[in-house]
Amino acid sequence: MTNIFLNPKHLIFIFGFISCSLTSTAQFTKPNILFIAVDDFRAELGHFEKSTIITPNLDKLASQGVSFSNHFVQVPTCGASRAAFLTGKRPGRIAELGNNIMQDEFSVKQETELPETFIHHLRRNGYYTVGMGKISHSVDGYVYGYEEEVSDKKELPYSWDEFLFDPGKWGTGWNAFFAYANGENRQSMNRQVKPYEAAAVDDLGYPDGLTTQLAIKKLRELKNSSQPFFLGVGLFKPHLPFTAPQKYWDLYDKDQISLAKNPKKPQNVAKASLQESGEFNGYELGEEKAGLDNVLSDEYARKIKHAYYAAASYSDAQIGLILDELKALELDQNTIVIVWGDHGWHLGEQQVWGKHTLFENALNSALIFKIPASNISKIDDSIVESVDIYPTLMELTGIEKPAGLDGKSFAKLLKSEESQTGNVAYSYYKNGISLRTDRYRLTQYFRGAEPTIELYDHQKDPLESINIAAENPEIVANLMPLWQEGNTGLYNKK
Template sequence: MKFKFFKPTFLFLFFTCSTSLGFAQSNKPNVLFIAVDDLRAELGHFENSAIITPNLDRLAAEAVSFTNHFVQVPTCGASRAAFLTGKRPRRTAELGNNIMQDEFSTKPETEIPETFVHHLRRNGYHTVGIGKISHSVDGYVYGYEEEVSDKKELPYSWDEFLFDSGKWGTGWNAFFGFANGENRQSMKKQVKPYEAGDVDDLGYPDGLTTQLAIKKLRELKDQKQPFFLGVGFFKPHLPFTSPKKYWDLYEEDQIPLPKNPTKPQNVARQSLLESGEFNQYALGEEKASLDNQLSDDYARKIKHAYYAATSYSDAQIGLILDELKALELDQNTIVIVWGDHGWHLGEQQIWGKHTLFEYALNSALIFKIPGSKLSKIDDSIVESVDIYPTLMELLSIESPNGLDGESFAGLLKSKDSKVGNVAYSYYHKGISLRTDRYRLTKYFRDAEPTIELFDHQNDPLESINIAAENPKIVAELMPLLENGNTGLFD
């Protein structure tokens, strides 16, 4: 497969002064962090996966790939805020997409770093962001249909932030962009939720992001400071758009249908999702709802679109990893690939992410340590808030006080290492606990049932809530769930 390269034409950049402690690059590992929007834990190297991700598979062959990584909040901005701060949500504002633009962007700098990127910057790292790392797609605070502002979402984290909005003109237009340069906003939502564009890789924004990342790696190779380079890809976030060649990787009639396409039993409607984000794309041939399943043909079409968009991002990641190796930076660079949450692809009659079920909370996570020969697919339960302290331990940097996560660095160094094996997530006035066997969710609402229990040993698809007939198990797990109660719903 051949890829064409063109010089990016339009950039958003901001530069600030860095606090350098004068480390030589050879003394501290660099970090390449890649965020992929809506990338659920379904990758080519996982068992029974139909998705095609050869570059992530190649990375995983030299890394630790987690099958049971769970995010704190199943929505983009809030998930990223928890990940970047290493802290669980404690206020309802921290469950929303706008928490960083509303609060982080306005706060003065204090002793407590705003993010782990800020903490790295204070400890001698040159920090560069490209694309969607926080919720903003280009580093600035402005609405979907507003002019680009000069207000930074994370004012203290980045030495540089870059984005190429290409023919779309602004970051948010690019985020919802189609191949002809239009976007969901400009078309007043009169668009389909998918597109197979007759374009090369640079015909969509993620291709432009890749070229920026490659160019920046070449520049970073020659500096003395260690670097943190964050690269954020849009796809497979809606709209599921990608060059046609990635659609052509799949036979649509062979795309597997959702394994559990009906609503789970014994749960309240309030625990589920009406697929509103998906239905915003007004020209979609069918609408999803809790009262209406998509036809098999259309379900395959949408899954095909998601798979193709994921394969497109996978190809971009491969280009960056190839450049890292060509520059010999791979020998001293930690590589992390992280999905900000999962996505229901018709499972439980849902097309979207805003639930406290496995499909929304379970996302991709791969960690590669330079020089390590350890390669494994690990089923330990880890959380997004654990990444902050893990990275600090790997870099021999002391973590700030008050983090909620716990380091799983041991899992990256030994086949036999174990961690605490619990994860907490928050949404819909609920707290969800995941152990190695069970998911227990408690909702703070009137609609019954407010307690849900799923046995992943016997029901990995979370199809039946068994809380009512298993009060002993609920009673045993409830104190553990309460350990994750941050007072959010008090």
């Protein structure tokens, strides 16, 4: 056996070569993506100023990344919001404002050169894609009605390598979505249910706990994958019914939960701009009914807000379990983490309990990004849109984005302490188009009910309580060209 003496200079060269090679390899390894969608999760988080909601796990994630306080969705309803987010495109047809756009159209289309979603695009570019829970509108990936048997038709036929869901004792995805702890659901009880529940169960007593365990198990499998992965996890809560284990209710002193600061209908606004809280009232054993001619009592309003908070804290706990596993597996150093709310929810603001309006409370939802190898930590008040997430992910992964996206990448905001002014967001619903700038919200409706133009000054009236369009025609005129840029022809009017 020959002994070889290596000069220290040679050792430095060899180790330096190995180090550079490893660094180079790491630089060209695409990051994994952990995406967590939370249903009906408005932009109210524990780390935001004056917030009383308890979200310690999201607060921790935000301390390691960027939490956007001014993220706006394109459509304030589940299926349409997710369709816009997944495609990076604003709605251009009335069908694209409905919950069923993906099940009616995406599920029956042939695969084309244009990817059906950004997940499909990631898959075409080397990612192994796994979904579970509500990522598109379907809660288990299949197309069928709330009270129908599960079908074998996939809502997104080309996006997933795997789609998983555990409906537990509820039997089907949609039963699980509207679940109560005893195994019943809104459908099985013919809506003779309350819009809330505090049950003496552990986290596995509701479906989101089961989804979380699936996510943890799948992360352990994906650790050894030879491909970068996209794992999408869709949590149901705090979507109605506001159900959660009792321990999450117990986090709160109900008497300390503040009521909406703007519980009355806005001034100078038609009722047509609002909504009668029909989804909320559909839980027919609720003690009181909400509506534009009926304000809930303070006691009941506080109870419902308590229920929403408890459900949100339950989801926060599940997110914490998933993120803890990501770290334990040492995957966190090369994984982009995103938490996204598909739209907001009025908790009594503007006399509304629900989504389905073009007001701030329905359009502003949670968005947190954490990217690998970044020490940026901030709450960013730059305006960003859900359609921006697609091109942002493409930039972060080094994948060329398809042509025709409406969104713009905000990747630079994730790598800088600075915020960005001058961004705008567009949203669509109720025969209207809404523009949000740094200072104003301008909404124009295509309808008979007057007024059809609403203007809110967020410097002076962040609660959107007074429509000032009539007395500020110059501001409206100055904003209209910018508003027009978001007019996709949806209502066939210029």
